[in-house]
Every structure is written in C-alpha cells, then in structure tokens.
Amino acid sequence: MNDLLLAWVVDYGGALLFAVTYLSCLAIPVPSSLLMLAGGGFIASGDLTLISTGGAAYLGAVLGDQSGFQLGRRTGPMIEAKLAKAPKRAALHKKATDLTDRHGGTGVFLSRWLFSPLGPYVNFGAAAAGLNWLRFTIWAALGEAVWVTLYVGLGYGFADRITDLADILGNASGFLAAGVISIGLGYGLLKAAKPAKSDKSQ
C-alpha cells in the first residue's frame, strides 16, 4: 500500500500531498508523514519542486484544520445543551472550556507537529470548547508550517533513507502523543487520589 502511495507521489506530486495532509487533519489514517518525507526526498533528487510540493502540503493541512474546526463548532452547542442537564458533566465541560481559554493557542500549536496524532481531536475539541477562530487559525497555521517544514526538510536531508526514517518518526510521534496523554491522565489520578485520605479520616 505504501509503495503504491509512494509511486503516486512521483506521479501526482503536490496534488497528492494536498489531499493527504487535508485528510490527516480530519483523523483519516493516511501516511502523511511518510509521504511528506518522500516529497522532500524527490525535491532533493530534482523530481519535484519545493514550491509545488511543500506549498500543496501546507495548504492541505491549513484547510484540513479549518474543516475540523468548523465541524467542532457546529457540534459544540449540541454537546453543551446535553451536558447542561447533568451538573457533574457540566462542571467538567466548564473546566475544559477554561483550559481551552488559557492554553488553547499553545495546545493547537504543539498538536500540529510535536503531538501530531492528537491534532484532529484538538481541532474538534478546541472549536467545541469555544476557542476563538482567529486565535485558532493563527496558531494552527504556525504549527502546520513547523510540521510541513520539519517533515519535508527531513525528507530532503535524509532522502536516501525515507522509509526507515518514517518508521522512527511514526513511532516517536506515537510515543510523544501517548506520553502527553499519560501525563495528563496521571495528573488527574494524583488529584483524584488525594481525597482518599480525607475519606478515611471521616
């Protein structure tokens, strides 16, 4: 499957990268990292050009983010209406909204490239939690610039070993994404564990 997609990078260049980065921003499992690395590799060999390849990948990613955001924005009020009926969940929703308000920009930026497997869900969640569109757009566009530059750049620099590199990077981003979620959940557990002592003393 990957070999076929890699052959398509040669045949369709920017058009394929545009489609792939767009879809990956909507949580559709396409090997966008590998194909961006390949794009970089073919720029290095002179088969593709930087502007058409990198530009198309970037445009796809930015538009994909916007689509995800719009989807979240439409669903947000529905979630809110449902949660309003359950006070405990409404409190959780309030927490999520506050967190988004305080750290939403940074979260969006980092989930574009450092924790990229989380990106699509952050788009959706940030919109549903009411993140301002302009703030989202600026941070997302900056983050996607880092993502595309990083992968196309690494593909360019290590053109002779893109499939091996994709194996390392794919697992590294899985490690980072799962790691940051573990830390978040672990923090939640620590907080939840504290009342245990007061429970006992009562």
Added chain:
Amino acid sequence: MLSGLKHLWRNHRLLLVAFGFAATLTIFFGVRMLLFSLYWNDPNHQNQPLKGWMTPRYVAFSYGLERDELRQILGLNPAPVSREKLQDILENQNVTLDELQIRLDAFVARRAPQ
C-alpha cells in the same frame, strides 16, 4: 499506595483504565522507536533497497551516483523521461528489481573498494 489504588479503582475506574491504556501505548511506541533507531544506526542497513516507486534521479541521488553512471547500470538509452519510475522502466526492459539491485550493488562496490 495500595489503598490509594483501591480508592481510585472504586471511584475513578474510567480514569485509571484510561491511564493504564495510555501508559501501555507510550511504552509500546517507545520500545518500537528505540528498535527502529537501532536499525537506523546499523551500518548494514544504510542503503535503502531499490523499490519500484523510485525514479532514476532519486536512485542516483541516494546511492551517490552520477546520472550517467546510473543510466549505464540501467542500460538506458536514450535518457529516461523525467519522473519515470523504476517499475515502468524495468517493465519495458524485462529486468527485475532484484537483478538491478545486484548490478547496482556490484557497481557501487567496484567504485568504492573498502
């Protein structure tokens, strides 16, 4: 520690299970990342094997060959059309990727004796 865990299991089961799942995934990806990094560093694996999706230019670039040298190995005459893939070129020539790989490795070995 154990009583804390019991308390969490009773009152925050979902959170605890989610944490366990996420931590397992972290370890899983961490180990794979390490293994692939070791593979990357192994000198035996530092030449990417030929694949059908590669273009002659890409092969020349990644094996450090001049385009004319590669053209010679491929037995191409005249010059390949830009962005033609190995799979298309080889189909026309009745040569398999493996045969080409042997030719290429032999050429590279001849050129840079260790």
